[in-house]
Amino acid sequence: MKIAELLRSAALVTAVAMIPATTATFAQVDGRAGPEFAKLFATYQRIKASYVEPVEDEKLIRGAIDGMLAALDPHSAYLDGSDLQRLETMIDGNYSGLGLSVVMEDGAVKVISPFRGSPADEVGIKAGDYITHLDGELIYGGDLDEAVQRMRGIAGTSIRLTIFRPGRDEPFDVSVTRGVIELEPVTFEVQAGNIGVITVNEFSRDVGQDVFRAWQGIQREAAGRVNGLVLDLRSNPGGSLDEAVELSDLFLSDGAIVSQRGRARGESLLYEAESVYRGEIADDIPMIVLIDAGSASASEIVAGALQDHRRAVVMGERSFGKGSVQSLLPLGRDAALKLTTARYYTPSGKSVQEGGIKPDIAVPQLSDPDWEKRRKYQLRESDLRNKLINEAGLKDEELVEDNLADPRFKLTADELKEQGVEDFQLHYALETLRRTTPSAVALRR
Numbered sequence: 001m002k003i004a005e006l007l008r009s010a011a012l013v014t015a016v017a018m019i020p021a022t023t024a025t026f027a028q029v030d031g032r033a034g035p036e037f038a039k040l041f042a043t044y045q046r047i048k049a050s051y052v053e054p055v056e057d058e059k060l061i062r063g064a065i066d067g068m069l070a071a072l073d074p075h076s077a078y079l080d081g082s083d084l085q086r087l088e089t090m091i092d093g094n095y096s097g098l099g100l101s102v103v104m105e106d107g108a109v110k111v112i113s114p115f116r117g118s119p120a121d122e123v124g125i126k127a128g129d130y131i132t133h134l135d136g137e138l139i140y141g142g143d144l145d146e147a148v149q150r151m152r153g154i155a156g157t158s159i160r161l162t163i164f165r166p167g168r169d170e171p172f173d174v175s176v177t178r179g180v181i182e183l184e185p186v187t188f189e190v191q192a193g194n195i196g197v198i199t200v201n202e203f204s205r206d207v208g209q210d211v212f213r214a215w216q217g218i219q220r221e222a223a224g225r226v227n228g229l230v231l232d233l234r235s236n237p238g239g240s241l242d243e244a245v246e247l248s249d250l251f252l253s254d255g256a257i258v259s260q261r262g263r264a265r266g267e268s269l270l271y272e273a274e275s276v277y278r279g280e281i282a283d284d285i286p287m288i289v290l291i292d293a294g295s296a297s298a299s300e301i302v303a304g305a306l307q308d309h310r311r312a313v314v315m316g317e318r319s320f321g322k323g324s325v326q327s328l329l330p331l332g333r334d335a336a337l338k339l340t341t342a343r344y345y346t347p348s349g350k351s352v353q354e355g356g357i358k359p360d361i362a363v364p365q366l367s368d369p370d371w372e373k374r375r376k377y378q379l380r381e382s383d384l385r386n387k388l389i390n391e392a393g394l395k396d397e398e399l400v401e402d403n404l405a406d407p408r409f410k411l412t413a414d415e416l417k418e419q420g421v422e423d424f425q426l427h428y429a430l431e432t433l434r435r436t437t438p439s440a441v442a443l444r445r
Contacts, residue, residue, distance in 0.1 A: 040064065073340050075326055080335035097152035098159070099181045100125065101237060104144040108132070113235040113294050116187075116201055119179045125163065126370070127235055127294045132171060133162035155180045167370055188214035193434045194222040197426070199232040200247070203239025203298040208246030208276065215250075215281050228433030229282050230426065231302075232290045234316060238297025241325065241344075248305040249276040251287070251312070255347060257305045260325050262342030267325075286436045287312040288429045291357060292365070296320035303357045304346035314359045315432070316425050323353030361432075367424040369413040 044064075047055055062078070069076045099118020102109050109131040114120040131147070132140055139147050151159060157178050164171045185207050188198045196218035198211055218226055238244075241258075248257045252273035259270045273280075289303050289312045300319050306312040325342040345351050411424075421427045 069337070069339075073324070075322070075324060075338070076340050077338045078331075078335065079328075079338055096155040096178055096180050098125075098176050098178060100151065102131070102144070102148065107141040109139060109144065109147050112237055115181065116199070116235075117184075118181055119176050123174050123176050125161070125174065125176075126165065126368075128166060130164040130166075131161050132164050133160075135160050136162070153178050165370065186210035186214050188217055190218055190221040191430050193227055193430075194225050195228040195230065195430050195433050196222065196226050197230045197232060197430075200236055200299075202236060203243040203247075205240070205243070207239070207243040208250060211247055212250060212277075212281065226282070226285055228430075228436060229285050229287045230290060230429050230433070231287065231306075231312065232426065233295045233299040233303060234290050234292040234425070235294035236296070236299040237294065237320075238299055238322065241298065241301070244298035244301040245271045246276045248302050249273050250281050251306060252309055253280045253283070255309055258301045258344050258346065259349075260342040260344040262325070264341060267327075267342045286433055288433060289314045290316045290425055290429055291319045291359060292317040292425070293320055295357070296322040300352045300357050301344065301346075304350070304352060307357065307360065308347040308350075313361060313432075314357060315361045315363050315429055316359050317362065317364070318358050319352070319356040321352055321356035323351050363425050363428050364409055365423075365425050366409055366411055367413055367416045367422055367427075 044060055047060060065078045069078060098120040099115040100120045101112040101115070103112055104110070111120075111125060111127055111129040111131065113127040114125050132138065134147065134150050139150075151161075153159070155178050158175050159178065160173055160175050162171050162173050185202050185204050186198065186200055188196065190196055196215070198214045198218070200207060200211065215229075218229075241260075245257050254273050257271045257273055257275075259268075261268045287306070289306055291299065291303050291314060295303065295316075296319065300322065303314050303319065307314045323343055323345075324340045325344055326338045327341040329337040329339055331337060343351055343353055346357075411419075416422075416424055
């Protein structure tokens with residue numbers, strides 16, 4: 001796929017913008033950088049002359065680029081070859097494999113999230129799991145691209161993963177049969193009491209339109225008598241900034257949606273309601289937005305906008321806390337930089353960088369038997385190495401969650417299973433909406 005086509009698609013698991021890379025931009029290099037470049041070139045010469053084995057220039061230059069970007073923050077990266085192919089898959093997404101979104105963290109392959117309904121999801125792989133072996137072979141310290149390629153394959157074939165799950169004493173093996181992964185960004189259903197549930201799995205192309213069609217489908221199934229709406233953004237790692245604005249605009253008729261502030265000219269922007277859609281949908285319907293620690297970036301833009309405008313009650317767990325914008329800067333025809341260029345802010349002026357979106361009603365996922373153990377090791381933006389610092393300078397102790405026991409949340413996973421509750425957070429949201437009256441907080445702003 002050519003880089004120009006990728007830039008037109010502009011759909012990353014981040015909030016994405018696009019900046020043209022001009023000659024003038026590259027010319028603006030601080031004169032004091034000369035001695036530092038001299039050190040870099042001297043290191044290159046020493047390696048070429050003295051390393052125990054011959055080293056290709058391509059390997060050294062790529063290593064230098066990767067090192068520069070890794071020193072900035074966890075989200076800036078150099079993209080070419082297989083990296084761009086993975087990005088294309090995320091945009092158009094039909095491939096044979098396991099249905100996992102993964103990253104490399106300190107030499108280990110870490111699961112961001114399994115795609116809902118994928119083979120990995122069906123065998124119980126969870127966000128935060130570490131994959132240590134493939135078919136018994138250790139992959140720790142290896143290459144992420146190689147691991148991803150090995151996990152993909154012909155539909156119907158199997159691969160054995162060794163999983164380390166924080167909170168468990170021992171790793172365990174799970175065999176997964178590959179399938180054809182067709183990424184479905186938006187799904188919907190109508191629950192008892194004519195409560196609509198719209199699940200947004202990722203912010204890829206046309207998500208705003210997909211959510212609008214889902215709302216129309218809910219109206220048809222409920223014969224026009226919809227009594228409540230759940231917008232499920234849990235384990236949604238984000239995507240296109242434009243799609244986040246478009247989705248938010250569906251539910252807002254005026255005011256700011258999100259702003260971004262950067263150092264470069266043109267990087268400070270304000271996105272407002274009615275920039276995409278006139279009016280709003282479901283304006284007289286009580287609404288709940290579900291989030292968790294896997295809700296990041298574009299998901300946080302939507303949750304923050306609807307929360308600040310008091311359009312919806314936000315429920316679940318504190319979100320990931322990724323409040324930065326990455327821009328694609330082309331480097332020739334087949335490569336690009338994904339570079340952090342701005343922070344974004346909710347309508348009230350709050351940066352979610354590190355702190356995330358705090359739910360109005362904190363609801364634990366009690367139906368997950370490993371929830372209590374996994375939450376101790378839950379990874380968020382604030383835990384990442386070289387993270388971008390929140391400009392407000394919040395201290396860690398100010399981000400600590402309230403751990404006091406809540407009498408509403410005493411049931412165990414086994415007890416919930418006996419009652420037929422497989423997803424406690426969704427169950428709690430549905431029950432809340434069924435009890436909601438026209439004067440309740442979930443409806444009135």
